[in-house]
Amino acid sequence: LSTLASIGEWAIIEHLKKELSSHHSQVLCAIGDDASVSKQSGAYSLVTTDLLQEGVHFERSWAPWDHVGYKALQVNFSDIAAMGGRPCYYWLSLSLPKTFLMDDLQGLITGLKRAAHEENVICLGGDTNRSPQGAIINVVVQGLAGKRVLYRHGAQVGDDLYVTGSLGEAALGLKILQANRVGLLPTKKGKNYCLRQTKPRARAMLGQRLADNDCVHAMIDVSDGLASDLDHLLKASQLGAKIYLDALKYKKSFGELCKQYQVLPMDLMICGGEDYELLFAASPGEDTFLAKLSRDTKVPITKIGRLIQERHCHFIDGSGKSISFSKKGYEHFH
Amino acid sequence: LSTLASIGEWAIIEHLKKELSSHHSQVLCAIGDDASVSKQSGAYSLVTTDLLQEGVHFERSWAPWDHVGYKALQVNFSDIAAMGGRPCYYWLSLSLPKTFLMDDLQGLITGLKRAAHEENVICLGGDTNRSPQGAIINVVVQGLAGKRVLYRHGAQVGDDLYVTGSLGEAALGLKILQANRVGLLPTKKGKNYCLRQTKPRARAMLGQRLADNDCVHAMIDVSDGLASDLDHLLKASQLGAKIYLDALKYKKSFGELCKQYQVLPMDLMICGGEDYELLFAASPGEDTFLAKLSRDTKVPITKIGRLIQERHCHFIDGSGKSISFSKKGYEHFH
Numbered sequence: 001l002s003t004l005a006s007i008g009e010w011a012i013i014e015h016l017k018k019e020l021s022s023h024h025s026q027v028l029c030a031i032g033d034d035a036s037v038s039k040q041s042g043a044y045s046l047v048t049t050d051l052l053q054e055g056v057h058f059e060r061s062w063a064p065w066d067h068v069g070y071k072a073l074q075v076n077f078s079d080i081a082a083m084g085g086r087p088c089y090y091w092l093s094l095s096l097p098k099t100f101l102m103d104d105l106q107g108l109i110t111g112l113k114r115a116a117h118e119e120n121v122i123c124l125g126g127d128t129n130r131s132p133q134g135a136i137i138n139v140v141v142q143g144l145a146g147k148r149v150l151y152r153h154g155a156q157v158g159d160d161l162y163v164t165g166s167l168g169e170a171a172l173g174l175k176i177l178q179a180n181r182v183g184l185l186p187t188k189k190g191k192n193y194c195l196r197q198t199k200p201r202a203r204a205m206l207g208q209r210l211a212d213n214d215c216v217h218a219m220i221d222v223s224d225g226l227a228s229d230l231d232h233l234l235k236a237s238q239l240g241a242k243i244y245l246d247a248l249k250y251k252k253s254f255g256e257l258c259k260q261y262q263v264l265p266m267d268l269m270i271c272g273g274e275d276y277e278l279l280f281a282a283s284p285g286e287d288t289f290l291a292k293l294s295r296d297t298k299v300p301i302t303k304i305g306r307l308i309q310e311r312h313c314h315f316i317d318g319s320g321k322s323i324s325f326s327k328k329g330y331e332h333f334h
Numbered sequence: 335l336s337t338l339a340s341i342g343e344w345a346i347i348e349h350l351k352k353e354l355s356s357h358h359s360q361v362l363c364a365i366g367d368d369a370s371v372s373k374q375s376g377a378y379s380l381v382t383t384d385l386l387q388e389g390v391h392f393e394r395s396w397a398p399w400d401h402v403g404y405k406a407l408q409v410n411f412s413d414i415a416a417m418g419g420r421p422c423y424y425w426l427s428l429s430l431p432k433t434f435l436m437d438d439l440q441g442l443i444t445g446l447k448r449a450a451h452e453e454n455v456i457c458l459g460g461d462t463n464r465s466p467q468g469a470i471i472n473v474v475v476q477g478l479a480g481k482r483v484l485y486r487h488g489a490q491v492g493d494d495l496y497v498t499g500s501l502g503e504a505a506l507g508l509k510i511l512q513a514n515r516v517g518l519l520p521t522k523k524g525k526n527y528c529l530r531q532t533k534p535r536a537r538a539m540l541g542q543r544l545a546d547n548d549c550v551h552a553m554i555d556v557s558d559g560l561a562s563d564l565d566h567l568l569k570a571s572q573l574g575a576k577i578y579l580d581a582l583k584y585k586k587s588f589g590e591l592c593k594q595y596q597v598l599p600m601d602l603m604i605c606g607g608e609d610y611e612l613l614f615a616a617s618p619g620e621d622t623f624l625a626k627l628s629r630d631t632k633v634p635i636t637k638i639g640r641l642i643q644e645r646h647c648h649f650i651d652g653s654g655k656s657i658s659f660s661k662k663g664y665e666h667f668h
Binding site: 001002003004005007009012013015016019020021022024027030031032035036038040041042043045047048049050051053055056057089091092093094095096097098099100101102103105109112113122123124125126127128129130131132133134136138140142 | 456
């Protein structure tokens, strides 16, 4: 008898998609993108959901509870941003142990309220339960999109590939937090990377601005790691890519800490998850527009590669050599 | 330091409501009814969410996994029905142990598909995770309402109170299942009551038909037990009620099994949860209309009491004596 572990997360998602999908004239996208898209009286309704579990997605020793509340909303905002939408409403299912402290619940609430306030999103309801073990937080966010929705599909041969912000920092934070549990206290520098892991902020505004411009053809958020999420975008667009590793810069402290925690910077940048950055394909020659957008929103936008016809992803180093990466993002059931 | 157990579920929900509610011109109802209500380009969007956890809401020894999948959708359909809406879309967050069998996942899918197909509801997406312990299924359903939405508030003095179907049967089923775990096999008769617990069907069509008629003023679904849900409706409507216990009939087999499992029928009917029936207030003199609706939909509709000004709920027995019930529905954190 086969178990979920023997089948693997991606095959399970494919199976669920095949079994549960159906067609409907008002539905533009069901399972298989960052959020679902349905037409509701003229507007596009975008909906996404993410479940965070203590012991799987976070440990209570890592950060105060307001980080958990903040993150529970932001990971969903990131999905809405990746479709080019504006988050509007959320619903919250909480399952907490009987022994959970009211002070910690207040922490959770504070984090939720802060994230909601920043993006002008309001809570419309939820469900409260007792959990036999750790805390479980499921958040659903509904967003609305104006004239354009950006999908994973739609990238074109010759498009440039861009990524926002910096990659691998949340994965480095995770390394530091995990080491911390066995007694190695993070330095002050390390703390900023831990914050990228425990309290990420989605590129909510930037996602909407990118969707406003016709030169952007496809987008996804980087939540499973660049290699994995790029693979999703390429599969959906039925294309391949060349990624120039030289384009992926990192801070000095990032390099130093990678050395200290015995990880290769490129491994974290290519395979590390939870950065909640945006990866998008745009027509070539849009550097001026994107540089201006980067200045306006104060978010770095880096060109990292190019879309090609051949359906393979080449990671090319400074000497022109093709490098392969073994780990393709976080896999839940292994 | 106070814990959730010391505060209690209802106080926690009130606290969350106070902390997380905010006003918005497009939002007609956020936290505090069976579903949220927002205006979206003219239509009313109703959204509800329910989280089911193995070991809290169900045990895997009780029923095949298709019952769990079926129930996960039906409990949400019941909330949409209680607002007078039609369920349209759903999103699914699954968290399952690594050792979960693919055959059991297929069972879950079968149950979800059956429930979705019955109400013409389609799956728009979700999230898949590994659970460190038991299975967790969070479902969000979006429904749409036509010209009228029914709330818990809105009942008027002199309105008659009605309940659909039969009460206490799911609670009797739970008793039987719990006894079964310690070796007492349910009889064939008992199995029908177990099905009310493991595979309930919401009053989806009836809820919409009731909302179509102006004589119905307020509605709620009976999920926590009559005493508890009636209390919600009365508080929201700022009224009290007289309930005539004589009106609450039960089947002969229900009485016999209550005796066998050493519970009082009235306790289950008044305080037992998970019946997913509808409780509503309608103008007096609508018996003919409601009798016809009952015949059309093949669902019994029983008049059980009357709304009064005095803000208290009187349960009155055949001799005119007021009875009190100690247990006010299911309380999660005790």
